[in-house]
Amino acid sequence: MANDVLVFGEMRGGELKKVVRELVSAAKIVAGETGGSIDAVLVGAGAAASAGRIKGFGLRHIYTVEDELLVNYSTEGYAGVLASLVGEKGYGYVFMGATAMGRDLGPRAAARVDGVMFSDCVDVRFEGGSLVARRPVYSGKLFVEISPEGGRPVFVSIRPNNMAPAVEIGGTTETTARPSGISREKIRAVATGIVPLAGGRPDVTEADVIVSGGRAMKEASNFRMLEDLADLFGGAVGASRAAVDAGFAVQPIQVGQTGKVVNPKLYIACGISGAIQHLAGMRTSKVIVAINKDPNAPIFEKAHYGIVGDLFEVVPLLTAEVRKMLQ
Amino acid sequence: MKIIVLLKRVPDTEAKILINQEGTGIREDGVKFVINPHDEYGIEEGLKLKEKLADGSKVTVVCAGPEESTEVIRTALAMGADDAVHVCDPALSNSNPFTIAEVLAKAISAEGFDIIFCGKQGIDDDMAQVQGILAEKLDIPQVNNATVFEMAGDCRSAKLSRRIEGGDEKVETSMPAIISCDKGLNEPRYASLPGIMKAKKKEIRKKSLADLGIEGIPGAGRSRILKWLPLPKGGECRIVAAEETADAVRELARLLREEAKVI
Numbered sequence A: 001m002a003n004d005v006l007v008f009g010e011m012r013g014g015e016l017k018k019v020v021r022e023l024v025s026a027a028k029i030v031a032g033e034t035g036g037s038i039d040a041v042l043v044g045a046g047a048a049a050s051a052g053r054i055k056g057f058g059l060r061h062i063y064t065v066e067d068e069l070l071v072n073y074s075t076e077g078y079a080g081v082l083a084s085l086v087g088e089k090g091y092g093y094v095f096m097g098a099t100a101m102g103r104d105l106g107p108r109a110a111a112r113v114d115g116v117m118f119s120d121c122v123d124v125r126f127e128g129g130s131l132v133a134r135r136p137v138y139s140g141k142l143f144v145e146i147s148p149e150g151g152r153p154v155f156v157s158i159r160p161n162n163m164a165p166a167v168e169i170g171g172t173t174e175t176t177a178r179p180s181g182i183s184r185e186k187i188r189a190v191a192t193g194i195v196p197l198a199g200g201r202p203d204v205t206e207a208d209v210i211v212s213g214g215r216a217m218k219e220a221s222n223f224r225m226l227e228d229l230a231d232l233f234g235g236a237v238g239a240s241r242a243a244v245d246a247g248f249a250v251q252p253i254q255v256g257q258t259g260k261v262v263n264p265k266l267y268i269a270c271g272i273s274g275a276i277q278h279l280a281g282m283r284t285s286k287v288i289v290a291i292n293k294d295p296n297a298p299i300f301e302k303a304h305y306g307i308v309g310d311l312f313e314v315v316p317l318l319t320a321e322v323r324k325m326l327q
Numbered sequence B: 001m002k003i004i005v006l007l008k009r010v011p012d013t014e015a016k017i018l019i020n021q022e023g024t025g026i027r028e029d030g031v032k033f034v035i036n037p038h039d040e041y042g043i044e045e046g047l048k049l050k051e052k053l054a055d056g057s058k059v060t061v062v063c064a065g066p067e068e069s070t071e072v073i074r075t076a077l078a079m080g081a082d083d084a085v086h087v088c089d090p091a092l093s094n095s096n097p098f099t100i101a102e103v104l105a106k107a108i109s110a111e112g113f114d115i116i117f118c119g120k121q122g123i124d125d126d127m128a129q130v131q132g133i134l135a136e137k138l139d140i141p142q143v144n145n146a147t148v149f150e151m152a153g154d155c156r157s158a159k160l161s162r163r164i165e166g167g168d169e170k171v172e173t174s175m176p177a178i179i180s181c182d183k184g185l186n187e188p189r190y191a192s193l194p195g196i197m198k199a200k201k202k203e204i205r206k207k208s209l210a211d212l213g214i215e216g217i218p219g220a221g222r223s224r225i226l227k228w229l230p231l232p233k234g235g236e237c238r239i240v241a242a243e244e245t246a247d248a249v250r251e252l253a254r255l256l257r258e259e260a261k262v263i
C-alpha cells in the first residue's frame, strides 16, 4: 500500500551494510505517521543468510532475492528487482543508503516506476500529511526541505551516519524468497569484481573517525603518522585534494567536492587550510578538530577544537595521549 | 562515433551562496557561473575518445539551461567539442531532474548518439539523478562515478572502474551507454587561445521545448521545495593552548573524551 515503506537492505560481499539499520529508523518515522508497515528487500548472494540480521527490528516482511544474475551488482538487474516489488506491492516510500550503490540504483529505479527521488538526505520527518526530507545543496552551503507531490512512489537516499540505528524490539518478521524475474539481456552493464583499497582500513564514508592530512604532510611516508592515530580508533585516513594531487595520498581517500563526502563522529584535520571545496566534504562531521600552524586558517572557523601548532609535533603527542586513554 | 557530452551551468565552487529575499532560491547577483566541475571530466573523456578513434567521430555538447549558458557552452567548444545543442526555454527554470532528463532524452535522441559522458553530479542541486533517469528514458546502460574508461577496439563495449566504498568496482558495459565521470578519470584540458578563436565559429543549435516536439513540461509536479535554510551557525572553535605543546595536547585529548565524548 502507498502507506507502506520499503527499505533496501544493501549488502556488500554478502554483508548487510551498517546504514540499513539507520534506514529502518527513518522508515519508522514515516510509517509511524502513515500507519503503514515496513518491509525490507535484500538482493544478491547471501540475502537469505543476512535477513536474520534485521529480523526483530519491527519489520513486517523481508523479501530475499538471490539469483546467479544478481551475484554481482548491476544497475539494471537491481533496479528491475526493486521496480517489480514496488509495482506489485504499491509501496509509497523506498529508503536506501546514499552509498555508491544507492546513489546509482535509486534514480534508475525511481524512473522505472515513474516515481520521484530525493538524494543524499540528512533527515526525514512527516508534517501536514507529507514526507519532508532535508538535504544539503550547493555542496553543503545551504539546505532545502523538500516534499513529494503527485502521489508517486518516493525514493529517498539517506546519508550514512545521520540517523540513529534502529534497535531490536523483537516481534515476528516473515521472510520470503522472491524470484528475480530478471533475464540476462536486461543487464547490459555489470560489475565484474571489486579491487579493495589497500590498507585494510574502513572507507572514509563509513568510518566513525577520520584523520586527514593536507599539503603540509610534505610526503607520502608522513601519512604513516596519521594512520597510527586513525588505527587507535579503527578509523580511516583522509586527505585534501592538494595532498592527493601532490601524490602523498590516493584519490579514493580524498575528502571534498571532487572527493568523498564524509560524516564521521570525529574528523581531525592536520595541515589542512579548510578551503571551501574541502569543507564541502566534511562540514557535517559531528566533532571537528583542526591542527594547523596558521591561527588564521579558515579551518578554525568550522572546527570545534583546535591546536595552533606544528602537526609533526602535535600528531605524535596526540597519538600517545589517545593510546594512554584507551588502554 | 557520435559522442555526446552533457554540460550543466552551475555557480563557481568558490561562490558565496545566499538565499534570496523571497526565500525561494539563491541570490544570483554577483555569482560567477561555470561548467559543472564534474562535467569537465566528461568533456575531456569525450575529447580523448574522439582523438583516439581519429575516424571523424564528433563530440557534441548538450546543455539545458538559461540563455546565459552560451558562455559555458563556448568554453566546452573551446576545449575542443565540435558543436552544441542548447535547450533553452523559460519553462525549464526551477526544473527537477525528471524534467531535465526527459528534455535531454528528446534532444539527444534527435541528435543520435553512440555514447554519452556526463558528470557524477551537479554541484548546485547535488542530486546525481539526471544520468540514471536519462539512461532509463533512452533504455541504455549506465555506469556512475567512472575513474577508468577503456573502449573496446570494436567500440561495442567498454571496461570501466567506478569508485565505491572501500575500493574500485570493475564494470563492463555494452554500448551505447551513459558514463558519469569522477575525478581521477583524466585531467581536463584548458581551452587554448586558438581553441577559443575557433569556438566562436562553431555551431550552437538552440532549441525550445516546442522545437523538440515537447508539449507542456514533462516530468513536472513531482516535488516542492518548502524551505531554503542557511547552515546552522557553527559554535566558536575552542583553541587549546599551553606553554608546552604536550600540555595542550593532553588538554585536547581530555576535552575530546570528557566534553565531546568521542574518545
Ligand SMILES: Cc1cc2nc3c(=O)[nH]c(=O)nc-3n(C[C@H](O)[C@H](O)[C@H](O)COP(=O)(O)OP(=O)(O)OC[C@H]3O[C@@H](n4cnc5c(N)ncnc54)[C@H](O)[C@@H]3O)c2cc1C
Residues within 6 Å of the ligand: A213, A214, A215, A216, A239, A240, A241, A242, A243, A254, A255, A256, A257, A258, A259, A260, A270, A271, A272, A273, A274, A275, A276, A277, A278, A281, A291, A292, A293, A294, A297, A309, A310, A311, A312, B013, B037
Ligand atoms: C573545482 C574544485 C574542486 C575541488 N575539490 C576539492 C576536494 O574535493 N577536496 C579538497 O580538499 N580540495 C578541493 N579543491 C582544492 C581546494 O580549493 C584547496 O586547494 C585544497 O583543499 C587545499 O588543500 P590543503 O588544505 O591541504 O592545502 P593548503 O591550502 O596549502 O593548506 C595547507 C595548510 O597546512 C598548514 N600547515 C603547513 N605546514 C604545517 C605544519 N607543519 N603543521 C601544521 N599545519 C601546517 C598551512 O597553514 C595551511 O593552512 C578543489 C578545488 C576546485 C577548484
Ligand SMILES: Nc1ncnc2c1ncn2[C@@H]1O[C@H](COP(=O)(O)O)[C@@H](O)[C@H]1O
Residues within 6 Å of the ligand: B006, B007, B008, B009, B036, B038, B039, B042, B062, B063, B064, B065, B097, B100, B104, B117, B118, B119, B120, B121, B122, B123, B125, B126, B127, B128, B129, B130, B131
Ligand atoms: N541542465 C542540464 N543540462 C545538461 N546536462 C545536465 C543538466 N543537468 C544535469 N546534467 C548532467 O547530469 C549530471 C548530474 O546532474 P544532477 O542530477 O543535476 O546532479 C551533471 O553532472 C550533468 O552532466
